[in-house]
Amino acid sequence: MEDMSEIRIEEATRAAATVASRLGINRREFLQFCAATATTLGLPAGAEAAIAEAVEKAKRPSVIWLHFQECTGCTESLLRAEHPTLDKLILDVISLDYHETLMAAAGHQAEAARKAAMAANKGKYILVVEGAIPVAQNGIYCKVGGQTAVDMLKECAADAAAVIAIGSCSSWGGMPSTDPNPTGSSSAADILGKTVVTIPGCPPNPYNFLATAVHFLTFGKLPEVDELGRPKFAYGRIIHEHCERRAHFDAGRFAHEFGDEGHRMGYCLYKLGCKGPETHANCSTIGFGDIGEASWPVACGHPCIGCTEKGVGFIKPIHATAQLKGMSPPASYPGVVEQQGKTSFASAAALAAIAGAAAGAAAMLAKNLGKQDEAQAQQKGE
Amino acid sequence: MADYAHAPRPLGGSLVTPVTLLLGVLAAIAGVILLYRFIYGLGAVTNLSDGYPWGIWIAYDVVVGSALACGGYSMALLVYIFNKGEYHPLVRPALLASLFGYTLAGASVIFDLGRWWNVWHIFWPGYAQVNSVMFEVAVCISIYILVMWIEFSPAFLEKFGMRNAQRKLGKVLFFFIALGVLLPSMHQSSLGSLLVIFGQQIHPLWRSGWLLPVLYLTTAILLGFAVVVFEATLSSIGFRRPLETKVLAPLSKIMYGLLVVYLVIRVLDLVFRGALGAAFTASWEAFWFWVEMACFVAPLALMSSARARNSAAKLFIAALLLMLGGFMLRINGFLVGYMTGEGWHYFPSLPELMVTIGLIAFEILAYIVIVKKFPVLPAVQPATR
Numbered sequence: 001m002e003d004m005s006e007i008r009i010e011e012a013t014r015a016a017a018t019v020a021s022r023l024g025i026n027r028r029e030f031l032q033f034c035a036a037t038a039t040t041l042g043l044p045a046g047a048e049a050a051i052a053e054a055v056e057k058a059k060r061p062s063v064i065w066l067h068f069q070e071c072t073g074c075t076e077s078l079l080r081a082e083h084p085t086l087d088k089l090i091l092d093v094i095s096l097d098y099h100e101t102l103m104a105a106a107g108h109q110a111e112a113a114r115k116a117a118m119a120a121n122k123g124k125y126i127l128v129v130e131g132a133i134p135v136a137q138n139g140i141y142c143k144v145g146g147q148t149a150v151d152m153l154k155e156c157a158a159d160a161a162a163v164i165a166i167g168s169c170s171s172w173g174g175m176p177s178t179d180p181n182p183t184g185s186s187s188a189a190d191i192l193g194k195t196v197v198t199i200p201g202c203p204p205n206p207y208n209f210l211a212t213a214v215h216f217l218t219f220g221k222l223p224e225v226d227e228l229g230r231p232k233f234a235y236g237r238i239i240h241e242h243c244e245r246r247a248h249f250d251a252g253r254f255a256h257e258f259g260d261e262g263h264r265m266g267y268c269l270y271k272l273g274c275k276g277p278e279t280h281a282n283c284s285t286i287g288f289g290d291i292g293e294a295s296w297p298v299a300c301g302h303p304c305i306g307c308t309e310k311g312v313g314f315i316k317p318i319h320a321t322a323q324l325k326g327m328s329p330p331a332s333y334p335g336v337v338e339q340q341g342k343t344s345f346a347s348a349a350a351l352a353a354i355a356g357a358a359a360g361a362a363a364m365l366a367k368n369l370g371k372q373d374e375a376q377a378q379q380k381g382e
Numbered sequence: 383m384a385d386y387a388h389a390p391r392p393l394g395g396s397l398v399t400p401v402t403l404l405l406g407v408l409a410a411i412a413g414v415i416l417l418y419r420f421i422y423g424l425g426a427v428t429n430l431s432d433g434y435p436w437g438i439w440i441a442y443d444v445v446v447g448s449a450l451a452c453g454g455y456s457m458a459l460l461v462y463i464f465n466k467g468e469y470h471p472l473v474r475p476a477l478l479a480s481l482f483g484y485t486l487a488g489a490s491v492i493f494d495l496g497r498w499w500n501v502w503h504i505f506w507p508g509y510a511q512v513n514s515v516m517f518e519v520a521v522c523i524s525i526y527i528l529v530m531w532i533e534f535s536p537a538f539l540e541k542f543g544m545r546n547a548q549r550k551l552g553k554v555l556f557f558f559i560a561l562g563v564l565l566p567s568m569h570q571s572s573l574g575s576l577l578v579i580f581g582q583q584i585h586p587l588w589r590s591g592w593l594l595p596v597l598y599l600t601t602a603i604l605l606g607f608a609v610v611v612f613e614a615t616l617s618s619i620g621f622r623r624p625l626e627t628k629v630l631a632p633l634s635k636i637m638y639g640l641l642v643v644y645l646v647i648r649v650l651d652l653v654f655r656g657a658l659g660a661a662f663t664a665s666w667e668a669f670w671f672w673v674e675m676a677c678f679v680a681p682l683a684l685m686s687s688a689r690a691r692n693s694a695a696k697l698f699i700a701a702l703l704l705m706l707g708g709f710m711l712r713i714n715g716f717l718v719g720y721m722t723g724e725g726w727h728y729f730p731s732l733p734e735l736m737v738t739i740g741l742i743a744f745e746i747l748a749y750i751v752i753v754k755k756f757p758v759l760p761a762v763q764p765a766t767r
Contacts, residue, residue: 340725341434341727341728342731344730347429347731347735351730354739362698365619366695366698366699372695373694
């Protein structure tokens with residue numbers, strides 16, 4: 001990463017100009033994309049230049065995108081990223097050789113394209129898995145071109161440079177794996193028997209996927225992940241930590257019902273079942289739909305359902321109270337209006353009595369001393 | 383220096399008298415309240431609030447209490463630094479009063495700490511905030527308490543006949559005596575510095591800036607002498623001993639000079655800061671300012687002539703007024719003139735007051751017990767009475 005800072009500005013500018021003309025967008029828009037991606041990844045200043053360089057120079061990696069038990073929401077979310085030419089950019093940055101939703105080919109022609117791409121880019125292509133994989137009854141619940149999902153995944157993963165599981169379904173089973181799970185829905189990692197990079201979410205934030213792909217493109221490796229395979233830049237913290245309603249949580253201001261006063265005032269949704277306190281994701285910081293932070297469930301007034309977190313999303317009832325991870329609400333809350341001091345009449349009376357007694361005693365003492373003084377003076381006078 | 387005609391002797395006599403019984407009861411009440419406070423917290427006992435995070439336990443017990451306990455410091459300064467041997471008989475009793483005054487002032491800090499079980503953090507290198515004035519005060523007072531016990535220990539060693547230990551201690555005692563003069567000079571001025579950092583939160587009448595340490599140190603020494611006069615007079619009457627006016631009269635001359643110096647600094651400071659106008663407004667602050675000033679100015683008249691200084695009555699009243707003045711200066715700075723924001727007010731609760739009274743009672747009780755059992759007060763020559 002040290003090399004990044006050495007890449008000079010003009011080089012980045014030139015690279016950006018090349019890509020921009022290739023895509024038919026202006027240079028500024030392209031650099032904005034690079035900078036936004038670098039920020040999402042949490043990379044230091046200068047990384048956007050490296051990204052611009054990589055996007056310009058790298059041979060577009062071949063991507064094979066598999067769909068299994070899913071709703072295509074992940075793909076839809078990616079396509080609806082509202083940066084004007086992002087869809088173009090995705091297709092320019094990568095060579096999407098197989099994607100059932102987006103490819104023009106159909107039927108056996110499509111499968112032939114996949115096999116051809118796999119053979120041509122053996123050991124170099126990126127495999128993206130969208131959707132859970134059913135294993136019950138030998139995987140008959142999901143077949144593509146007569147091949148079961150299990151077989152297709154194993155076949156494609158064998159020669160892939162990297163496997164990325166997009167969405168909660170392929171990351172940990174997601175919604176299809178909800179009890180009683182009749183089809184035996186499993187995650188890509190379960191089938192492959194190894195940790196893969198996962199981008200959970202229902203749907204996941206498109207920028208978490210894009211940033212992961214661009215990281216691979218720029219640095220030749222996938223970003224750092226946690227024990228569940230989630231990139232740390234996106235899933236390193238729980239939503240609650242950076243939630244815009246966090247101050248209300250700390251102050252004990254909660255919405256208790258949909259539409260009640262607290263709900264209308266924008267108070268914390270914890271008591272409505274918000275799973276923010278036990279869900280790892282960056283929803284609260286990057287938002288959805290490219291319109292800023294107002295566009296994510298909690299901002300819209302609905303509690304987080306914990307879709308990125310295995311064991312929370314689709315498992316726990318939506319309105320069940322979250323288990324607090326790493327923090328607990330205080331036992332009591334400070335008053336809104338503090339008493340500005342008390343008046344103590346008993347104490348004032350006692351103080352007055354003591355002062356009076358002391359003054360009296362001092363006066364008596366001084367009087368006696370005075371008599372002694374006089375006596376002494378008389379003695380001397382005699 | 384050791385005038386053996388005045389060699390200290392235990393007073394003897396019964397420890398159980400109506401006075402000691404009363405003092406004991408007051409101290410016990412304070413003990414019960416403190417126990418309650420340590421278990422149920424400050425809010426259960428005191429009238430402290432967010433606006434007044436400290437009350438009389440700090441303003442009186444620590445700030446005033448330690449200043450009133452400056453007798454030992456003032457006398458050591460006079461006898462050992464200015465080499466005035468004639469006052470030597472006053473040193474040990476003064477030191478005894480200081481010993482308890484300071485020890486209890488140090489303990490009072492713990493009473494006032496919300497999380498008192500963390501008190502050791504002050505001294506622990508990882509926790510200590512070495513840039514804080516309070517840190518200076520805390521460390522300095524703690525060391526001084528220790529030094530004073532060492533300074534006073536010859537009285538105990540004498541009583542228990544540990545001649546050898548006493549001789550060895552005597553060889554190094556000068557070091558502790560020097561420390562005993564240095565340390566209070568540091569923290570008594572630092573108690574004034576505490577108000578410097580309050581800045582605008584202190585009423586203009588007491589917002590003397592960098593002069594605050596000077597004012598606090600001067601009055602602390604003054605108070606030390608006043609307490610010596612007060613305490614010597616009271617023990618003469620209480621224990622039916624001859625008055626020590628002969629020693630006290632020249633002492634009051636020193637007090638007179640110091641008082642003039644203090645008043646000049648105090649008034650000039652007010653004039654040059656343009657704060658004197660605030661004294662002529664109709665406010666509580668102005669009222670208590672005049673009470674404070676009256677307590678400092680009246681002794682000036684009472685001690686003006688040699689004749690007046692030789693009058694035990696006038697001297698006693700002057701000392702009393704000076705103590706009251708020093709008390710008011712500190713209470714005014716730390717509570718009356720402490721402006722913490724609109725609407726905040728503070729008056730001690732009864733339990734709070736009882737703790738302070740109990741502490742004073744304990745101090746006097748311990749003084750009585752020690753002078754009766756240990757050689758503190760100078761022996762009385764039978765001829766004088």
